[in-house]
Amino acid sequence: MGVLVLRLILIYSFFSTLVYCGSSLPGNVTDRFALQAMKAQILQDPHRVLSSWKDSIHFCLWQGVNCSLQHHQRVIRLDLQSQNLVGTISPHIGNLSFLRELHLQNNSFSHQIPLEIGHLRRLQVLRLDNNSLSGSLPVNVSNCLSLINLNVGYNNLVGKISPEISTLSKLQSLVLQANHLTGEIPPSLGNLSSLMILGANDNNLKGSIPSSLGQLRNLTNISLASNTLSGSVPPSIYNLSALIAFSLSQNQIQGSILSDLGNTLPNLQYFHIYGNQFTGSIPMSISNATSLVELNISENKLTGQVPNLQNLVNLELLGMGNNNFKGHIPNDIAKLSRLRRLSLQNNELSGSIPSSLGNLTMLTEVLLQGNNLEGSIPSSLGECQRLLLLNLSQNNLGGPIPQHVIGLPSLSISLDLSRNHFVGPFPLKAGQLKSLGALDISDNMLAGELPTSLGSCLSLEVLHLQGNLFKGPIPSSMISLERIRDLDLSCNNLQGEIPQFLQGFSFLKNLNLSYNEFLGAVPVEGVFNTLSVTSIVGNNRLCDGIAELQLPKCKHSKESKGGGLSHSFILVISISGFLGIAMLLSLIFLHPLRKKISKETEMTSLENSILQLSYSTLLKATDGFSSINLIGVGSFGSVYKGLLLDDDRAQLVAVKVLNLLRRGASKSFIAECEALRNIRHRNLVKILTICSSVDFRGNDFKALVYEFMDNGSLEEWLHPTTPTEGVRDAPKNLNLAQRLDIAIDVACALDYLHNHCGTPIVHCDLKPSNVLLDDRLTGHVSDFGLARFLPKETSNVSSNQISSTGIRGSVGYVAPEYGMGSKVTTYGDVYSFGILLLEMFTGKRPTDHMFSEGLNLHNFVKVAFPEGVTEIADPLLLQGDHTGRRTNDTQKKLKCLCLIFQIGIACSVESPRDRKGISHVASELQSFRDILLR
Structure with a gap:
């Protein structure tokens, strides 16, 4: 007792001295200098955690610093975690020789981990996870023989796992997940006898799982998911009786599940092997693994029946989808009272849906789509009051839709009930779905009118009702569905006029009203102004609309309210008749003269059709075509950022100045003017004006002025350049959804050019630098300098017709048939789009140095597809996204990537006639986006 009191007095005296004497204590100069060196390499400190790191305060009192009382005020713990610090880790960290714990996780430290880390012989905890560190993990970390916890996950580390790590005999936790590590798992890791946690998921590891890992008797968590591991699971792994979590998902593991699994792993709570190639049936012993919380064996090649699981009373997730299971869904599944997520989709299950499912009141997700289930939906599902997602699509279910199910608030x-055999009216209780994001009851036999209660579904973004027998008008109450972005009412018997309020749905990106009985005038604003996102075909009594629809004019009454023809009407008729005769005479007499017009006169006429600016105006707008305003340089000229000043406003523009000394520049100027004055689409760059004049030296000057795109080109986002020293721009990175949106934008633009703008236009130079992004990252196809107009009947002619135009396009993107002299066709643009699509989602240019000796981007993806999708996909798309907490997101992303690569391969095949049509491509990509967003 006396010794304890004495210690407390000494501690009190020590800190009192620190507080009152400040920096007067000698302290340890080495540690102070090391900390100061670390502070010097931290560039951003938004929370001002380092504000206390100054000479007037003893370093042992600096925030995040802990010193030892027994070792002359030496630093033993440095904790700067989760402070949003930006900078690099100083090599002077190695001078803190008494350091036991280093916590720098959850910051933005970059560059390499300093080799000097290996000098910290007393270090027990090293936490560098969730930063932006690069390079490899220093081999001499193995010198830190006291290490218990080593975590460098969620960085950008490369290289192999060093076998020397096995010398860390005290190591209990080794976390390397979410990096870019390659090579095989060293068998020597089996020597880490104290190891409890091994996390190496989300890397590029290959080879088989070493059987030596079965020696780690203390191992409780092992995660090797999202690599490219192959072979089978060593039987020794199943003997790790302490194992709690076991994840091998998203690899290429084969073989069967150990028949005695439920007996050998009594403590197992999380068993994730989805996305592999396991075969055989589920062992009956699985019912003995009563501690299981999550069992996810989806996306394998498993067969047999769903086994008896009633003993798994702790189970919260049961994932068995995308296998080859047969038989019925067992009634005893209702005994899994804690079950939250049930996934049995895309198997060969038959029979009815057990009514006992209604007893699982904790359910939030039920996925039973893609089976052979029959009968009706049990009304007991209405008891699942926590259900967020229900998918029963693509089965043989029938009867009416229960009100209690479709009305689950x-x-x-x-809620997806599509592609079944449901009959009866649209349930009125659908109006209770006030929070529902997507409702799909398409391709059934539902009839009657759409209920006004639909207007109460205020959160709907996707509404698919196509392929039913609905009749009557679109209810006016649907005006409240302002968030809708995908509305499909096609293939029904709907009548009446198309509601004007649909024009005001600003989020609407897909509207399909085709094959109904709508009549009257087609609206012209909003979504109706874009053919690529609206379909009204198969409604034979529609009229007016935008010119591209080529619909007949609506018939109006010939009589005025007074009963006779008005004077204004007679005047209009008279003037129209006179103008018609005048135009006919001009055509008769001037036609021979038009054949003699020179190219120069034709260009002048073309330029005069667009409002022109003077050379001096553009000179002033671009600050004398300053290099500071230079955006990019192309084949025929340079593009500058400019500011056009008017009396009451200023407008940012992009000015493309033609290099008229370059052969073909004038022809490119004419082609671009001609193309852009005849087309209008939300995904095409908008030309504002042109300039065809002379500069101050009397030289010809030609420029085109476009709408300015705030986010530059797609090229800059896919392949960002190294930032200039001292300039810290925000890193450019597009996630999967953003890239898919841009791909859809480009496909819609090509669909419009090829199929919906009168004379088909072939772009001939599609590539990332010619796709511009506005402030919302919406894609706009630009640069029509090589564009060609095609007669409609020859837009998709055979590629064996020879042309003298030569290769049109850029290396890597140009269609192979053009190199053999074939004529320009829309198939050429499809090829370029296919290559662009593959580039967007692999992150590799088609001109990458790796593509040689017969290997190209198309073959690179095709050879790896579909098993090696995670290998070829841009790592940024999947980085840090395969944790157990985000299983569904990962599955959706990988499925979406597979579908996208499949489209890219189909578009870039060598034979033009085997390529997909761009309209189908655009439609399929939109459906992929639905999969991703759901």
Whole structure:
């Protein structure tokens, strides 16, 4: 007792001295200098955690610093975690020789981990996870023989796992997940006898799982998911009786599941092997693994029946989808009272849906789509008051849709009952789905009118009702569905006029009203102004609309309210008749003269059709075509950022100045003017004006002025250049959804050019630098300098017709048939789009140095598809996204990537006639986006 009191007095005296004497204590100069060196390499400190790191305060009192009382005020713990610090880790960290714990996780440290880390012989905890560190993990970390916890996950580390790590005999936790590590798992890791946690998921590891890992008797968590591991699971792994979590998902593991699994792993709570190639049936012993919380064996090649699982009373997730299971869904599944997520989709299950499912009141997700289930939906599902997502699509279910199910107010993600045999009216209780994001009851036999209660589904973004027998008008109450972005009412018997309020749905990106009985005038604003996102075909009594629809004019009454023809009407008729005769005479007499017009006169006429600016105006707008305003340089000229000043406003523009000394520049100027004055689409760059004049030296000057795109070109986002020293721009990175949106934008633009703008136009130079992004990252196809107009009947002619035009396009993107002299066709643009699509989602240019000796981007993806999708996909798209907490997101992303690569391969095949049509491509990509967003 006396010794304890004495220690407390000494501690009190020590800190009192620190507080009152400040920096007067000698302290340890080495540690102070090391900390100061670390502070010097931290560039951003938004929370001002380092504000206390100054000479007037003893370093042992600096925030995040802990010193030892027994070792002359030496630093033993440095904790700067989760402070949003930006900078690099100083090599002087190695001078803190008494350091036991280093916590720098959850910051933005970059560059390499300093080799000097290996000098910290007393270090027990090293936490560098969730930063932006690069390079490899220093081999001499193995010198830190006291290490217990080593975590460098969620960085950008490369290289192999060093076998020397096995010398860390005290190591209990080794976390390397979410990096870019390659090579095989060293068998020597089996020597880490104290190891409890091994996390190496989300890397590029290959080879087989070493059987030596079965020696780690203390191992409780092992995660090797999202690599390219192959072979089978060593039987020794199943003997790790302490194992709690086991994840091998998203690899290429084969073989069967150990028949005695439920007996050998009594503590197992998380068993994730989805996305592999396991075969055989589920062992009956699985029912003995009563501690299981999550069992996810989806996306394998498993067969047999769903086994008896009633003993798994702790189970919260049961994932068995995308296998080859047969038989019925067992009634005993209702005993899994804690079950939250049930996934049995895309198997060969038959029979009815057990009514006992209604007893699982904790359910939030039920996925049973893509089976052979029959009968009706049990009304007991209405008891699942926590259900967020229900998918029963693509089965043989029938009868009416139960009111209690479709009226579940908890449904907020998606309700999909499509492609079944449901009959009867649209359930009135659908109006209770106020939080639902997506409703799909398409391709059934539902009839009657659409209920006004639909207008109460205020959160709907996707509404698919196509392929039914609905009749009557679109209810006016649907005006409240302002968030809708995908509305499909096609293939029904709907009548009446198309509601004007649909024009005001600003989020609407797909509207399909085709094959109904709508009549009257087609609206012209909003979504109706873009053919690529609106379909009204198969409604034979529609009229007016935008010119591209080529619909007949609506018939109006010939009589005025007074009963006779008005004077204004007679005047209009008279003037129209006179103008018609005048135009006919001009055509008769001037036609021979037009054949003699020179190219120069034709260009002048073309330029005069667009409002022109003077050379001096553009000179002033671009600050004398300053290099500071230079955006980019192309084949025929340079593009500058400019500011046009008017009396009451200023407008940012992009000015493309033609290099008229370059052969073909004038022809490119004419082609671009001609193309852009005849087309209008939300995904095409908008030309504002042109300039065809002379400069101050009397030289010809030609420029085109476009709408300015705030986010530059797609090229800059896919392949960002190294930032200039001292300039810290925000890193450019597009996630999967953003890239898919841009791909859809480009496909819609090509669909419009090829199929919906009168004379088909072939772009001939599609590539990332010619796709510009506005402030919302919406894609706009630009640079029509090589564009060609095609007669409609020859837009998709055979590629064996020879042309003298030569290769049109850029290396890597140009269609192979053009190199053999074939004529320009829309198939050429499809090829370029296919290459662009593959580039967007692999992150590799088609001109990459790796593509040689017969290997090209198309073959690179095709050879790896579909098993090696994670290998070829841009790592940025999947980085840090395969944790157990985000299983569904990962599955959706990988499925979406597979579908996208499949489209890219189909578009870039060598034979033009085997390529997909761009209209189908655009439609399929939009459906992929639905999969991703759901």
